[in-house]
Amino acid sequence: MNFKIQSLTEIKYKNEHKSLKLNFIQLTLPFLLSVFVTQALAIQVEIDHQPKIKVATFNVSMDATNYLPDNIIGSGVELIAALKDDRQQIKNIAEIIQRNRPDIILLNEFDYIANPEQGVEIFLKEYLGKSQQGIAAIDYPYYYFAPVNTGVSTPFDLDNNGKKTNNLGDAQGFGHFPGHFGMLVLSKYPIVEDSIRTFQHFLWKDMPNAIVPIDPNTKEHWYNEQEWQMLRLSSKSHWDIPINVQGKLVHILASHPTPPVFDGNEDRNGARNHDEIRFWQDYITPEKGDYIYDDQGGKGGLTLNSRFVILGDQNASKDEGAARKDGISKLLASPFINNDMTPASVAGIKNSNSAFAANHTAGWGMQADYVLPSRFGINLQNNGVFWPEQNGPLYRLIETRSASSDHRLVWADLTLTAKVKPAKNIIMVIGDGMGPAYTTGYRYYMDNINTPLVETTIFDELLTGMVSTYPVNSQGYVTDSAAAATALSTGHKTYNGAIGVDVNKKPLLTIMEHAKQLGKKTGLVVTSQINHATPAAYFSHNESRKNYNEIADSYFDDKIKGHFKADLMLGGGSKYFIRPDRDLVSEFKQAGFQYISDLSTLTSLNKHQPILGLFAEVGLPWTLDNKNENHLLAMTKTAVQHLENNEGYVLLVEASQIDWAGHSNDIAAAMAEMQDLAETLTWLKNYVENRDDTLLVATADHSTGGLTLGANGDYRWQPEFLKNLTLSPKSIAAKLAQKNMPLSAQQLSNALGFIVTDQEANLFIDSNDEKSIYGQIKLLIDAKTNTGWTSGGHTGIDVQVFATGHGGKAFNRQQTNTDIAKQLFKVLGDN
DSSP states (O other), X not given: OOOBOOOSHHHHHHHHHHHHHHHHHHOOGGGHHHHHHHHHHHHHHHHTOOOEEEEEEEEEEESGGGGSOTTOOOOSOHHHHHHHTTOHHHHHHHHHHHHHOOSEEEEEEEOOOSSTTTTHHHIIIIIITSOBTTBOOOOOOEEEOOOOSBTOOOSSOTTOSSOOOSSGGGSSBSOSSTTTTOEEEEESSOBOGGGOEEOTTOBGGGSTTOOOOBOTTTOSBSSOHHHHHHOBSOSSOEEEEEEEETTEEEEEEEEOOOOSOSSOTTOHHHHHHHHHHHHHHHHHSTTGGGGOBXXXXXXXXXXXXXXXEEEEEOOOOSXXXXXXXXXXXXXXXXXXXOOSSOOOOHHHHHHOOOTTGGGOOBXXXXXXXXXXXXXXXXXXXEEEEOXXXXXXXXXXXXXXXXXXXXXXXXXXXXXEOOOOOOOSEEEEEEETTOOHHHHHHHHHHTOOTTSSSOOOOHHHHHEEEEEEOOOOGGGOSOOOHHHHHHHHHHSOOOOTTOBSBOTTSOBOOOHHHHHHHTTOEEEEEEEEETTSHHHHHXXXXXXXXXXXXHHHHHHHXXXXXXXXXXXXXXXXXXXXXXXSSOBHHHHHHHTTXXXXXXXXXXXXXXXXXXXXXXXXXXXXXXXXXXXTXXXXXXXXXXXXXXXXXXXXXXXXXXXXXXXXXXXXXXXHHHHHHHHHHHHHHHHHHHHHHTOSSEEEEEEOSOEETTOEESBTTBOOOOGGGGTTOOSOHHHHHHHHHTTOSOOOHHHHHHHHSSOOOHHHHXXXXXXXXXXXXXXXXXXXXXXXXXXXXSOSSEEOOOEEEEEEETTGGGGOSEEEHHHHHHHHHHHHHTO
């Protein structure tokens, strides 16, 4: 059941535009210039047409219990009487709405009154439609309300207290009468009535993996079989209300889950609250909502690429309160929801000693009410909580529940953006450990000293912005590769060491998993082992990056819609895939994968079969030890050629060993790894810019080693000493260690490609094993080049982002690493 008040807005708009056309014809010559300017501006407005709206949710406590003495059961006439009674509480609610002036608002706990002339229309006309305390009246031409489950009788003793009351705890949802604690949506924009979906009758049992409450005393299900078969999920209802905002459709997803309290150790209300919240997470996630059916017989969740705003008192917080926090945490963590800003108020801080008080939305101390817009098609501009301070003139509005409500109005300013042509393919490149000093050093390393200016590099050509890399705030400011890769792959900060999981060790949807859900191909190319931290965070979920075998197993065991998460995997790590306890290589081959272990066979692969290539036990050789092969470039070319298909692909490419060189404070190895990455990016740039459907994004997960170009107060950096190395310093050390004799200046000069003096050679006198020789070689190279290092670990400085191709301009700014993932999810969501 729904009702709509007609509006003259659309007719007026059309007439105004007809008038504009007539006026244009009648314009005289002196005004033509201004007309051309006006028309040009009008065209620009049309192109940039991005409506701005304010959306709010407000639990108004306009339910029977607010108009009755304690312990008296309501009958459903209480709100009708209160509306007729010119009630100050309702006036205050109207004033709060008038002061905030939302374009669309959900009112929770507005008792359902079937006849709008006795309920909603009185509220609209006599309260909102009249000035309250000098504030301008506000008009909502469109509204929606419908029956809810609260107070709907059942023949069962659902609360197991030995009494069958038909209502209260024995009703479908706790309530005195049918419609108690109802809901109402008010809108300044037209509601698309024939597309409304309601889920009042959806049965809890039909949610896959529903949380079934267990009686702690008997260890049996709290609800018997008959009860479970008829119990609805929604304690009130779940509504999907499409609203047409100047030609752009916005789905208002409205609900009011049961409070997770007022029960016992069986936590039946906590379980229901969790699953009511989970309903929306499934509804907005591709494939997850296939089980859902609505009251009209429609099946499935929200259509992909739909604008939506989730509204309502969810009775749950991820930080405090009695709710099962996993439900609300996962909803807030959804990559399809923009939760970048949390609404706050100063008065909330003063109301409670809680560490989270700034974000509270209820007078009793918790964030319970939410306005959660979609990432697709909506930009979140601002949000807040209307909470007057105690010493202010408006405190009278919220002083007690009887003054208005024990909840506060929560609002968000939104801009509805235009749909853009999606990128068919995404190539994500990560230079592990590659801070700005590395790209700068590479520029000087490649400089032609015979020209007057320093030549630019591929990094200069692709540079678009900067990225902060800090992990979740409890970890400080310096990230590890696992937390950084999780941020880049999921859009969520987490703890150091986490692989694709949040701070509670719960799996997060990765960009690769979403690509698979959309039917795209996926692949990874790395110079580390393929189950190392960065690739693992894109394709796996584990509480620790150190669980290499578990991560390797997950590459085979965990699938999306029956398909492997990766269609192509190239890198190292054979020791983790061929083990005494499990031969994953054989399992992949039996599943139809081509397996190769030699880089020279990359060109002989069948394009129509998935690929597993493991070219080393752990990481691939240093680029300096493999100069003629450019293994990252070779693997990347193969990956692109094999992943191309009609549906598109997402490819991860990582130059893993820039980081390893940084940890080792090995500038020679670092510059060679940078060169391999630069050549790979050059090829990718040419590939992408010769298409119109592919996005290339490159960044670093963090910076490693605290590299400085110049050290010890000496204003020079001389990378020319690196140019003649034919092997990596580590391999040179291994060769020299075999001589078992003191190293001469000549031997070192021959090995390193630059002149080593006798004095410098004397530094190697006590170096007689590979490790000590390697350490001394690095120190010698640092002295020659005047390279400095501040750490053997990571640093917290910002890194760069590089982009080109379709959608590349979106990264032209300062951002944090999660923003990159969110933008990529947005690009995929547009497909």
